[in-house]
Amino acid sequence: MSGTAERQPMLQVTNLKKYFPIKTGVFSRTTGYVKAVDDVSFDIYPGETFALVGESGCGKSTTGRTILRLQNATGGQVIFKGEDVYAATGDRMRVLRKDMQIVFQDPYSALNPRMTIGAAIREIMRVHGMATGNELHEKAERVLETCGLQRHHASRYPHEFSGGQRQRVVIARALALNPSLIVADEPISALDVSIQSQIINLLEDLQDEFDLTFLFISHDLSVVKHMAERVGVMYLGKLVEVAGKRELYENPLHPYSQALLSAIPVSDPARRQERIILKGDVPSPANPPSGCPFHTRCPYAMDVCRSVVPRLRRTDSGRHVACHLIHPPEQHNGDLSTVETRIAH
């Protein structure tokens, strides 16, 4: 944490929001919003792996997509290398896109079944004017090789590959544009366990070789522990804790992080700790609870949690947590802050 603090962040996400309208009835009136991403802020520093973890449906994938502007954000700001992603248009946006790539979860739907993988990689290189003619073929084959495939695979169609090989192709396609940031959206969850480790190793090798920065989205805490340097924990569209990997895994501060981490199986019986079982289900993001989104399941919920939304604040140790237990709402101007932060509805 201390090492990264002095550097300029590569990606700054500020108050990012993505609401999906709920439309009902014949005239498709908007009757409400699903707050898939609600007021999420974090920074990613060059060369690091920042992981977003949380249950499925908590908005981590949507966060990744809105950062790349594959879906437009409802509000907030995304600054990539000092440039506002949402202010860029036309050619400028194309240049930005070249520098931020994505690796998808499902390698089966991520490749166009009617294109050879070589054609798919050459197409995107050609769009960015990276090469022409023989040089283009050469470059495309070289990037396949870098990702552990063979040169002659370029003339094959996606259906001729296994899941793990397809994911290598997807990574090769992302790498083809020489990006500096790669959003890896659950890159191994759709793969067999035996293949997962190969893909993880590949990602790590590529990170070393090409000085890549990863936004690693996953629900698999042991993979995140292996890959990430810093981790953001998401719950119901909100970031509840951001901390260095070591601090988070050794001492999670937010009650949700504690529950999440207690779910990792521990082999050493001496170290085995009590598993925190959360009661109830995740509330619907269409109708989130007032106050802290976690208060309905939190074992330590207090009165203030039901009315006041806790903000993500820095602790003394340099971590960020959104919890009233860690940052008690200030007594003297408590009324004021309650009014300020109470959820609108």
Added chain:
Amino acid sequence: METNEIPGTGTQSRGYEEAEIPAVDLEDDVSTGTVAPRRRRGVSEWHQVGKHLLRNRGAVIGLLIIGIFVIGAVFAPVLTTHNPIQNNLTMRLQSPSTTHWLGTDALGRDLYSRMLYGSRISLNIGLISVVIGVAVGVPIGAISGFYGGKLDIFTQRIIDIMIAFPGILLAIIVVTVLGVGVQNVMIATGIASVPIYARLVRGSVLAAKEQSYVEAARAAGLGDASIVFRHILPNCLAPIIVQSTFQIATSILWAAGLGFLGLGAQAPMPEWGAILSDGRAYIRTAHHLTTYPGLAILFMVLGFNLLGDGLRDALDPRSRGN
């Protein structure tokens, strides 16, 4: 990187450190399970579709029927025995014989020769109307599905109105507006099939644009045009091809219907529907004038429908199996 502190128990074990399997070992781990020769060209999907199609008995019969009609149409000048529009009033309403294989009509014209030339007209109408339907309907459907929003709602309501009319009625309306004649029948049946293509393609585009490869293309900075033409439409081809096969049959049927009603080909053009209509008056004395054109229409439509069924199965990766 610190080593995994949680080695995990049983199934949870991941062991990232020891799993450095070189990619070469993955070489032949393709989904088909076959061992790939070193320098093999990629097997295109069309190859497999063709193989599967030829294994389908119905599709082969359909192809044979269509093939016979196509050969008859292409080589009509060589294969015919008489001039199809030459009257011969001394030989009126002859039954099938060795000189007139399928008999003669009320004006003494050779029915066999007329039918061969008629297959030219029918096949032309079928193909050209489908070309018109595809050329107009596919772009409308693609734009409507890809951009969505108000444009989509607007086009789809117009398509709804067009679909509310039965195709043959729509074709009659268009012919009435444009005037009778074979060319106008092609245009009319083409226009009548536009809503079918627009609806079909819109649905396929809606499904295809949600695929991650479309998102990947967007993330790579590709423009809308290349996304639609290179990534979305090629993946909507299967339903378009299947629909076109059926649509050729439908158009031939519509054209015969229009010919029967006197709205299509005009005398003395040997169009099947018109031959059928002319022969109707003599159905008790010279039934061959209605039987043979009726059978010809039946078999041509059957041929295209059998082929369409076979194509639908062959193009569907799930029914193709393996």
